[in-house]
Amino acid sequence: xxxxxxxxxxxxxxxxxxxxxxxxxxxxxxxxxxxxxxxxxxxxxxxxxxxxxxxxxxxxxxxxxxxxxxxxxxxxxxxxxxxxxxxxxxxxxxxxxxxxxxxxxxxxxxxxxxxxxxxxxxxxxxxxxxxxxxxxxxxxxxxxxxxxxxxxxxxxxxxxxxxxxxxxxxxxxxxxxxxxxxxxxxxxxxxxxxxxxxxxxxxxxxxxxxxxxxxxxxxxxxxxxxxxxxxxxxxxxxxxxxxxxxxxxxxxxxxxxxxxxxxxxxxxxxxxxxxxxxxxxxx
Amino acid sequence: xxxxxxxxxxxxxxxxxxxxxxxxxxxxxxxxxxxxxxxxxxxxxxxxxxxxxxxxxxxxxxxxxxxxxxxxxxxxxxxxxxxxxxxxxxxxxxxxxxxxxxxxxxxxxxxxxxxxxxxxxxxxxxxxxxxxxxxxxxxxxxxxxxxxxxxxxxxxxxx
Numbered sequence: 001x002x003x004x005x006x007x008x009x010x011x012x013x014x015x016x017x018x019x020x021x022x023x024x025x026x027x028x029x030x031x032x033x034x035x036x037x038x039x040x041x042x043x044x045x046x047x048x049x050x051x052x053x054x055x056x057x058x059x060x061x062x063x064x065x066x067x068x069x070x071x072x073x074x075x076x077x078x079x080x081x082x083x084x085x086x087x088x089x090x091x092x093x094x095x096x097x098x099x100x101x102x103x104x105x106x107x108x109x110x111x112x113x114x115x116x117x118x119x120x121x122x123x124x125x126x127x128x129x130x131x132x133x134x135x136x137x138x139x140x141x142x143x144x145x146x147x148x149x150x151x152x153x154x155x156x157x158x159x160x161x162x163x164x165x166x167x168x169x170x171x172x173x174x175x176x177x178x179x180x181x182x183x184x185x186x187x188x189x190x191x192x193x194x195x196x197x198x199x200x201x202x203x204x205x206x207x208x209x210x211x212x213x214x215x216x217x218x219x220x221x222x223x224x225x226x227x228x229x230x231x232x233x234x235x236x237x238x239x240x241x242x243x244x245x246x247x248x249x250x251x252x253x254x255x256x257x258x259x260x261x262x263x264x265x266x267x268x269x270x271x272x273x274x275x276x277x278x279x280x281x282x283x
Numbered sequence: 284x285x286x287x288x289x290x291x292x293x294x295x296x297x298x299x300x301x302x303x304x305x306x307x308x309x310x311x312x313x314x315x316x317x318x319x320x321x322x323x324x325x326x327x328x329x330x331x332x333x334x335x336x337x338x339x340x341x342x343x344x345x346x347x348x349x350x351x352x353x354x355x356x357x358x359x360x361x362x363x364x365x366x367x368x369x370x371x372x373x374x375x376x377x378x379x380x381x382x383x384x385x386x387x388x389x390x391x392x393x394x395x396x397x398x399x400x401x402x403x404x405x406x407x408x409x410x411x412x413x414x415x416x417x418x419x420x421x422x423x424x425x426x427x428x429x430x431x432x433x434x435x436x437x438x439x440x441x442x
Contacts, residue, residue, distance in 0.1 A: 194406050194424065195395045205393065206362050212339075212346040213358040246412035251405045 025059040029277070032072055035166040037275040044272040046173060050204055056274050057217040057226075057282060060208070065229070068281040077158055077227035077279035080151075080234050084159035087152060093143030102140065106163050113157075113164035114276050117265040119177045126180040126265055128237075129157050130256070148256040154234040158225050161278030169222050169276060171268045184266025187259060193250025199267075202244075219244070221264070222271040223280035230283060237264055305427045308398050316388030317380040322398070322427035327435025335429050342397065342425055342433060352440060363394060368442040378437045382430050397425040 029037040039056040047054075058066060068074045088099040088106055103109060113129065120127040127135075133156055134145040146153040173181040191198045202211065203219030210216070225234040238255040241263060245252040253259040304324040311318055336344040337356040345353060347362035369378065380387055385394035400423050408415040415421055425433070 190404060192405050194403055194421065196403065197393065197395075201393045209361040210358070211360045211362050212343075242412065246407065246410060249407050249409060250403075250412075251407040251414035252412040 024063070025055075027066075029056070029058055029066075029070065031070060031165060037166060037277050038168065039274065039277075041273045044269065046272075047270060050200075051218070051270075054220065054271060054274055055207075055218055056271075056277055057220055057223055058277065058280065060215050060217040061281075061283065065281055065283050069277075075227070075279070075281060076229075076232075077225070077234060077281065078162075080155040080158045080227075081162050081279065084152075084155035087156065088159065093137065093141035095140060095142040097141045099136065102136070106159055109160055110163045111167055113161045113278070114167045114169050115171055117177075117180075117261060117268060118172060119175065121176075126177055126261055128261055128264055129160055130236075133157075133160075149236050149239055151233075154225050154236050157236065158234055158279040161225065161276055164276040165278070166275050169268060169271045169274050171265060171272060173265070173269045177265065180262045181265050181269065183259075184262035184264070187263045188266055191248075192245055193248030195248045195250075197248045199244070218270070219267065220271040220274060221267050222274040223277035223282070225278055226280045226282040228282050234279060235282075237267075241267075308400050308423055311383055311398065313380055313384065313387040317374070317376040318383055319376050321431060322379070322383070323431055325428060325431065327428075327431035327433070329432065329436040329439060331429070332432035332434070332436030335425060335433050336436065341429065344433070347394070350440070366437065366440055368440060370438045370440040371442055373437075375434055375438050378434045379430065382425075382433050382437070395424060398423050398427065398430055 026040075029039050031037060037056070037058075039059050040053055043049075043051040043054045058069060068076070072078045085106065091098045091101070099106075112132075116132070117126050117128045119125075120131075123131075130146075130148050130153055133153065137143040138145050146156075171177075188199045191201065199219060202216055207216050207218045221237050221240075224237045224240070226240070227233070228235045236255070238257075238260045241260055242252045242255060253263075306320065306322045311322070312320070333353065333356075335342040336350070337353060339346075344350075344366075345356060345359045347360045349359040349361065349365040349367070351365075351367050353359070373381070377388070381389075381394075383398035384396040385392045386396055400421050401418075403421075406415065406418060406421055407413060
């Protein structure tokens with residue numbers, strides 16, 4: 001622990017000497033010295049002026065946390081990406097197939113994370129990444145579905161995010177997805193629980209303010225799944241939503257519920273224009 | 284079941300002990316956001332008010348407000364205004380109204396209503412994330428006396 005801290009401190013010193021600003025709210029995020037991440041950009045028109053600029057949660061974190069995401073060797077989430085890469089190549093289920101049998105390398109799915117949740121015409125519903133993954137497992141591989149919030153699924157979403165890093169989030173909110181999006185928007189502004197707080201109360205009206213010791217971000221999901229230092233593991237989007245709603249002294253919705261799918265589409269759309277950044281590091 | 288019954292009995296006893304003069308949340312009279320009458324008739328205890336304001340499980344006021352007099356208790360938030368000088372800006376009656384239900388003074392305020400127990404959307408059983416067994420068992424965030432205690436402390440915040 002002591003050693004790790006020293007190592008980080010040394011890193012901070014050297015980098016600071018080489019380039020004047022290491023990482024701050026206005027600094028660029030470049031991963032592995034090559035993947036450029038847009039962490040601040042103009043808000044999409046459908047936010048109706050509620051925000052002028054959208055910002056990745058990365059811009060609100062401390063230098064120490066920010067720097068962990070700048071190199072995959074320092075990013076503790078990458079071991080889960082490695083585990084998912086193994087799973088990707090592992091044959092499972094009655095059809096004797098792995099993900100690789102149909103998709104070749106994970107890079108073939110670059111862009112998928114950037115556009116989900118999205119309307120699935122065949123199913124007649126908005127689907128998240130987890131639903132697409134499980135559909136392949138049960139329908140194409142003859143394997144068992146993974147738990148929405150289980151380790152295997154969180155790992156796989158981390159792998160799928162990693163191959164889209166640097167691509168702009170661009171979820172569709174019109175056409176058949178519009179109804180689900182509207183439902184999500186309504187939830188975002190609903191003051192849930194005994195504390196009567198909406199997502200917007202904290203992440204739109206008060207981002208950049210401290211609430212107790214927490215520096216409030218805009219609550220964007222472009223960087224998910226996130227490795228939370230507090231949990232020392234990946235956190236899924238729906239689990240983050242569940243935690244935030246629970247903190248309002250409310251009865252939360254379930255992971256994978258229609259409500260959270262709608263909220264995910266809406267929150268994702270608030271980040272249209274930011275880069276896919278997951279798996280990220282957060283405190 | 285047995286424990287549930289026991290706690291109901293205990294609750295009834297507590298309510299019985301709390302003076303007959305305690306004003307229920309439904310009976311509090313707001314006049315332009317202020318509440319003239321003490322909620323309990325018992326003077327507030329400022330020292331306990333500090334405990335309520337700094338304790339996460341009670342008022343947790345400093346999560347949103349900076350208060351110089353409470354500097355020794357970390358961490359102070361920035362969601363609401365600093366409460367320094369609140370005792371100069373507001374009368375005790377106004378402070379009682381703000382703490383009991385800030386939305387009466389500041390419509391649509393983000394500040395929670397501490398003396399209210401119904402009318403919520405998906406109220407939970409404290410921070411469990413679960414629905415309460417019975418919504419009518421929901422108690423106010425602070426008791427009437429705790430509100431009086433907080434007000435007793437707030438009036439001491441003078442510039």
